[in-house]
Amino acid sequence: MTATPETITCLQAQARQIRKDIVTMIHAAHSGHPGGSLSAADIVTALYFHFMRVDPARPRWEDRDRFILSKGHACPVWYACLARRGFFPVEQLLTLRKIDSLLQGHPDMLKTPGVDMTTGSLGQGLSAAVGMALGLKLDQKLARVYVVLGDGELDEGQVWEAALSAAKYRLDNLLVCVDYNNLQLDGPCDQIMPVEPLAAKWEAFNWQVFEMDGNDMPQIVNTIEAALQVHGRPAVIIAHTVKGKGVSFMENDCHWHGRAPDDEQYAQAIRELEMAL
Amino acid sequence: MTALPGSGRRTEPIATRFAYGEALVELGHENPRLVVLEADISKSTQTQHFAKAFPERFFQMGCAEANAMVAAAGLATTGKIPFVSTYAVFGSMRACEQVRSFVAYPRLNVKIAVSHGGVTSANDGPTHQGTEDLGIMRTIPNLTVIVPADYYATKKLVHAAALLEGPVYLRFTRDPVPIIYGPESDFTIGKGVRLREGSDVTLVAIGDLVAIALEAAEQLGARGLSAEVIDMHTLKPLDGELVLRSAEKTRRVVAIEDHQINGGLGSAVAEVLSENLPTPMRRIGLRDTFAESGEYRLLLKKYGLDAAAVMRAVEQLM
Numbered sequence: 001m002t003a004t005p006e007t008i009t010c011l012q013a014q015a016r017q018i019r020k021d022i023v024t025m026i027h028a029a030h031s032g033h034p035g036g037s038l039s040a041a042d043i044v045t046a047l048y049f050h051f052m053r054v055d056p057a058r059p060r061w062e063d064r065d066r067f068i069l070s071k072g073h074a075c076p077v078w079y080a081c082l083a084r085r086g087f088f089p090v091e092q093l094l095t096l097r098k099i100d101s102l103l104q105g106h107p108d109m110l111k112t113p114g115v116d117m118t119t120g121s122l123g124q125g126l127s128a129a130v131g132m133a134l135g136l137k138l139d140q141k142l143a144r145v146y147v148v149l150g151d152g153e154l155d156e157g158q159v160w161e162a163a164l165s166a167a168k169y170r171l172d173n174l175l176v177c178v179d180y181n182n183l184q185l186d187g188p189c190d191q192i193m194p195v196e197p198l199a200a201k202w203e204a205f206n207w208q209v210f211e212m213d214g215n216d217m218p219q220i221v222n223t224i225e226a227a228l229q230v231h232g233r234p235a236v237i238i239a240h241t242v243k244g245k246g247v248s249f250m251e252n253d254c255h256w257h258g259r260a261p262d263d264e265q266y267a268q269a270i271r272e273l274e275m276a277l
Numbered sequence: 278m279t280a281l282p283g284s285g286r287r288t289e290p291i292a293t294r295f296a297y298g299e300a301l302v303e304l305g306h307e308n309p310r311l312v313v314l315e316a317d318i319s320k321s322t323q324t325q326h327f328a329k330a331f332p333e334r335f336f337q338m339g340c341a342e343a344n345a346m347v348a349a350a351g352l353a354t355t356g357k358i359p360f361v362s363t364y365a366v367f368g369s370m371r372a373c374e375q376v377r378s379f380v381a382y383p384r385l386n387v388k389i390a391v392s393h394g395g396v397t398s399a400n401d402g403p404t405h406q407g408t409e410d411l412g413i414m415r416t417i418p419n420l421t422v423i424v425p426a427d428y429y430a431t432k433k434l435v436h437a438a439a440l441l442e443g444p445v446y447l448r449f450t451r452d453p454v455p456i457i458y459g460p461e462s463d464f465t466i467g468k469g470v471r472l473r474e475g476s477d478v479t480l481v482a483i484g485d486l487v488a489i490a491l492e493a494a495e496q497l498g499a500r501g502l503s504a505e506v507i508d509m510h511t512l513k514p515l516d517g518e519l520v521l522r523s524a525e526k527t528r529r530v531v532a533i534e535d536h537q538i539n540g541g542l543g544s545a546v547a548e549v550l551s552e553n554l555p556t557p558m559r560r561i562g563l564r565d566t567f568a569e570s571g572e573y574r575l576l577l578k579k580y581g582l583d584a585a586a587v588m589r590a591v592e593q594l595m
Binding site: 066108109120128131132134139157164165169 | 312333334336338339341343344346347348349350351352353354355356357359374375378379382383384
């Protein structure tokens with residue numbers, strides 16, 4: 001599945017559109033989490049528009065690849081990818097967090113077509129992914145389970161319980177990306193609760209570890225391709241990212257973890273993202 | 278399933294967890310979608326038999342209940358019917374938010390099947406006595422809560438829970454409890470069983486204390502008082518209609534449970550009565566206290582969960 005330069009260009013353009021959608025929907029909602037949505041935008045775009053076998057007409061297709069956004073607060077990136085991939089109309093994005101919407105403040109698998117697992121409370125997604133991967137293996141299905149973990153939620157002990165169990169069951173149909181933007185709600189991860197040495201931790205838990213620049217599309221595509229070749233153990237990619245990536249005043253600023261832009265900030269964000277187009 | 282004379286119909290007390298272990302193996306044969314997740318106490322929860330019979334469908338998750346619970350949720354999304362087993366304290370409290378947000382909220386088909394309910398884990402002491410679980414589980418939307426009273430009820434209700442599409446919390450005993458039913462007895466989730474008709478007082482009980490309610494009813498009978506006994510095996514959804522019908526007749530109700538008096542069966546019955554038919558009632562349960570290590574029967578006596586305590590409550594109502 002080697003990506004041509006044209007494919008990379010296409011994915012980059014798609015990621016810019018996803019970023020515009022993220023900022024637009026959070027602005028319309030007057031609340032939400034732009035920082036972590038923007039940092040993961042390139043990874044989730046690569047998964048939905050290049051790697052994952054999904055069928056928007058059959059969101060519960062048994063053989064589909066699954067995606068779990070364990071850092072559920074970053075759901076605008078998931079919703080934007082699902083809408084652009086055809087799971088529901090793009091106009092729905094403007095209903096984010098509003099009453100009667102398909103799009104809850106955190107992902108709800110019963111409400112949103114294409115959402116494979118409810119998440120939002122941190123540290124849970126990897127456990128759900130372990131269960132899915134076990135179920136798929138039991139049925140001898142080739143489908144894969146992709147997970148995006150936040151770096152802040154690595155503070156949760158359950159992530160490491162799940163990591164132990166994935167290694168025990170040699171879940172090579174499971175691929176985790178850690179969105180390592182090094183900022184959590186209250187500040188830098190290395191001050192709030194240091195997780196380094198992070199690669200060594202996953203290795204010690206018997207995972208195959210990769211690292212990449214998680215905002216660089218050629219690296220993302222190449223690294224995921226390499227990680228998908230791993231057999232006999234689960235794989236994790238530590239994706240070094242920039243929180244708020246693509247909107248200058250949101251980048252590397254934890255104040256944009258969970259805040260909506262006002263009208264002026266929104267206009268500037270869109271201008272910047274369109275200039276990048 | 279009919280019991281022929283001499284076919285081995287049980288008469289001796291037996292812990293309901295043993296019936297669970299047997300039911301799981303039966304279900305494993307019947308339904309290939311059934312899987313079991315265990316948290317390192319399979320010899321105690323009795324999932325060990327399923328593990329032997331169906332090793333490929335048995336997932337030993339270690340002492341990590343939170344992970345096991347959400348992994349079960351993940352398995353359910355692939356069409357499996359996961360039973361997660363541990364002790365009541367851990368299933369309802371260590372993994373409480375996991376049950377709420379990742380099993381009940383997405384309405385996943387997970388069965389949380391726990392042993393050591395109430396003070397039946399007796400000598401282990403309060404860290405292992407699940408005495409708040411029912412109150413906690415009862416407040417969670419979408420969740421069905423079932424506590425079978427004996428071996429035969431457990432067999433039938435575990436099978437019924439496996440057929441029910443949706444999350445269920447099932448609680449079993451560690452220590453032996455008397456046989457009340459037979460292999461021919463039938464149960465419907467959400468429908469209580471009237472075990473004994475009476476006109477002076479309604480004893481509505483759940484789980485291991487159904488046997489205590491029957492014992493108390495006998496003793497009340499000897500004193501000329503006619504007690505109606507209801508086995509409310511499904512705490513949620515509560516069979517409110519049965520409670521109201523009985524209370525209308527007897528005008529006195531005692532709720533009896535191996536659980537704190539707050540939040541469990543007594544609370545549920547009081548809610549139904551006070552909204553529909555205010556009726557004098559008493560609650561038998563732990564009176565906002567932790568118990569202690571000790572023999573099961575002695576704990577029932579010391580903490581006011583025995584037939585004598587029920588008799589005192591009835592006397593107060595007469």
